[in-house]
Amino acid sequence: MTQHSHAHDDAHGKASLGPLLCWAVVFADIGSSIYYVPGILYSNVGGLAGFFVLLTMIIFVLLTLKYAEVSSRFPEGGGVVSVAAQGIHTWVGALGGMFILVSYFLTSAISCLSAIQYLSVVFPSLLPYALFITIGVLVLLGILNWIGISESAKVSLIAALVAFGGDLVVLFIVFTHISFQDAWQLFMGAFQQKGLTTTSLLVGFAGAFLAFSGLESISQLSPVMKAPRKKVISIALLLVVLTIGITSPLLTTLSTLLQPEAAGNEVLSTQLISLLGGHWGSTIVQQGVAISASLILIFAGNTAIIGAYHVFLALSRMDFLPAIILQRNRLRNTPHFSIALAAGIPILVLLIANGQINMLGDMYAFGLLGAFSITCLGLDIIRFREWRAARQHPEFARKHKLLKLAATMKITPQEAEAKLAAEVAKTPAALRKVRVFLAHWWKRLDFVLGVITTLLVLLAWTIGLFSKPLGTIFGGAVVLLGGGIAIINYMRQGSTLVLPTPLIARAPGSVIAVLGNEAHNQQVIDSALRKASSAQPVVFLYLSSQTLKRSPRPFEIFDPYLEDPKAKEAFSQAEKSARREGVPRQFVYQLATPEKLAHIWRFIRPLEIVLPESLMDEAKEINPDRLRYELTPGGKVAHLIKRW
Known part of the structure; x- marks a missing residue:
């Protein structure tokens, strides 16, 4: 059954993003994390920073499977807001929105601050004024969004390719100077210097999720993806996993273990990737990496501002936030109040943290892991409901699947059924049995893996609540304030909020x-x-x-x-x-x-x-x-x- 969110593509306008452009937007967000995560992680776990990024990479791969499904199921976008509202409760959707806002605020602050710190590699005179310049950059990004100029996916593609190319150049230069055997011995030496305890293992595991912030971007791109969305999402996320898997664990390991003094320095720890390229390569490489890092970090900061103000708009349309947030200016027809909040709150966060990037990193986990947790839990509940409905009403489930296929392929249900029947007729009976068998067991395995992923992410979030008290205080305060405003606004309006849901089971007698x-x-x-x-x-x-x-x-x-x-x-x-x-x-x-x-x-x-x-x-x-x-x-x- 086509649900309320599956509006016609014609109504949505022409979708424009294929797999490569989707990869570019997501990589421009996740890929920017490598420029500040090594230094932040080193301050917590020392030379084991790379190990924990590699360990968390396994959970990241499982998370991409869940976010691929979220993006496919909710073509209207919304990510955590949509999946939590439909899977758990409308108010949990609002809670998810608050969590992702916390994450967006800190992404804007950290990314823009890191951009200026990397740019100071080329222009050292900027460093003493990094905080004030960062505030100026955020103000400028807010003005650009007010004017209506936001980054396009094609520009993101250039930034992503330049940054990814720079990462590969640094890795190539380093591995032409040291062998894999030397790198392995260096890595094993880190274990000898700092033994793993249960506490350090848990804290490192939770902290390393910062390296993969930005995955939620894929679910926000669904409304502008080309059809079939499922294929676009699968290819885009495969590219994300490959490019992040190649760069993030290796660069974190090498930048911290080969430069322990710089990693422990308050200033130099914010420039590790650039310094790594300069130490083993040349000044040109060092400055080139610094410029490309600054570029992609500012893109990530702007992406967070765009994401934040759209979440503000959605929560306001859902009657959780005051209607004034929806107001648009007459000059540019942009939501000026929403943009002001999206750019202004990160400035306030920077002032509170006094531009200390390690402090900002400690504040990050609450919103990021909270949004991941609610998304995973909501999707598990939706999957379980559909599994139960399919067992009770198999014929309904078959037709429901047929209609979804028809909507994806932009054809009528009758055409989809005929196409499916023709494909089945062409397939040998033995191969059909194998496919049915594999599909059956993959569904079960996928559900089990999804539950395991949810438990691991919830574990990481729980650890972060206690190991990062500053993040818990800041994130909790934002969520409580936002929740209080939502409750007051809801009561003041006197209306009853209802969000439609898809039909997943028959209801004879209804x-x-x-x-x-x-x-x-x-x-x-x-x-x-x-x-x-x-x-x-x-x-x-x-x-x-x-x-x-x-x-x-x-x-x-x-x-x-x-x-x-x-x-x-x-x-x-x-x-x-x-x-x-x-x-x-x-x-x-x-x-x-x-x-x-x-x-x-x-x-x-x-x-x-x-x-x-x-x-x-x-x-x-x-x-x-x-x-x-x-x-x-x-x-x-x-x-x-x-x-x-």
């Missing part, structure tokens, strides 16, 4: 209440609730007539429902009435087309459909056993009854 005609919605709601039983839910289906003409932007949570105030008001009415009557309910949002209602009717197999007479055109593909009209003060309400 009632579908079709909403969309503002004048008759309450009559339809009341009539459907009178017909409902306590055993089966009322499925409130909103058929929207809105048309979305603009194209989505990168990092925008582009959900048609969040931009449809009439739908939100109708669902709020339905939720209040259903809660008062104690009737179980489900909410589905669709852009109105005649076949949508018929598809939902066939899949759910409800006892009846209740809708206003004015929406009967949407039901022309339905063949009920009986049609009955009910006269209400607001007009006629139709009941389409079917005995399955």
Whole structure:
């Protein structure tokens, strides 16, 4: 069943990002971490920094599998906000939004500060004024976003390729001067100098996740990906894993073990990759790496600002934050209040930390690992629900999968079924059995690996809560403040927040209440609730007539429902009435087309459909056993009854 988030690609505008451009945007975020993580990790775990990055790399690979699925499932974007709201609860989605905001704030602060520190390799006179210049850079990025100039994926591709090329040049130069055997002995020597205890193992494991901050970027690119999204996501994340796997563990290990004095120095530890290239290569390499590092770090800082202000906008559209955040200026039509917060809070963080990058690193884990944890947990819950529904209703699950395939391939369900049948007919029976067997066991293995990933990320987050008290205090304060504002705003509005969910199981005996005609919605709601039983839910289906003409932007949570105030008001009415009557309910949002209602009717197999007479055109593909009209003060309400 096509859910509310699967809006037509036409409505979303022309998708533009293929695998390479998606890789560029994500690598420009994750790949920038290598320039500041070695020094921050060295201050905590010494020469074992590279070991812990390599250890956490295993969890990073498992995380990419989960984020690939999140990106595919939620083409409207949103990442942790969407998956937590749908998988756990709407308010948990808001909590996830607060966590990712904490991560974005610190990403902006650390990235821009590191950019200036690397640039001081070329221009040493900048170093004493690094904090003030960083604040100026953040102000400039805020102004550029206010004007409406944000980085394009093509520019990110240039920055990512230059940075990745610089990383490879440094590795090549180092390994032409030392052998792998020497590097191995150096690495083993680190273990002898600092033995691993349980405490140091746990602290290092939790701290090394900082090296992989930015993975969430892939889920924010879904609205602007080319079709089929699943293929684009798979290739892009494979490239991310390969490029990060080649560079991050090796550069962390070499930059700290070959330069222990610099790694322990407050200033030089912020320039380790550039110094590594200069020590084993030349001044040209050192300055080239410094410039490319500055470039990609500023890109990462701007990406965080863009991501943060779009999360602010989404939380405001979900009625968690005041509507003033949605206001746009008349001159540039950009959300100036949201951008001001996204750029201003990192400036405040820098001032609080007095530009101390190790302190900023200690503050980082709370938001990053909190967002990872909620995303993983929400996805596990969604997977489990679908697995249980598939066991109870296998035919529904098959058709649900067929519709998803049709939406991905941009064809009708009938064409998708014919295409699938043709492919099956061409495949030998023995090969089909092998494929079914492998698919069955891969699903089980994928679910188990997903649960293990969730537990490991939760463990890392829990460790960080105690080992990084400063991060817990800062992140907790931001989340509590944001949560308090959300609660006050929610209570002040007096509305009931409802987010639609996909249909994952049949509900025979239920009632579908079709909403969309503002004048008759309450009559339809009341009539459907009178017909409902306590055993089966009322499925409130909103058929929207809105048309979305603009194209989505990168990092925008582009959900048609969040931009449809009439739908939100109708669902709020339905939720209040259903809660008062104690009737179980489900909410589905669709852009109105005649076949949508018929598809939902066939899949759910409800006892009846209740809708206003004015929406009967949407039901022309339905063949009920009986049609009955009910006269209400607001007009006629139709009941389409079917005995399955």
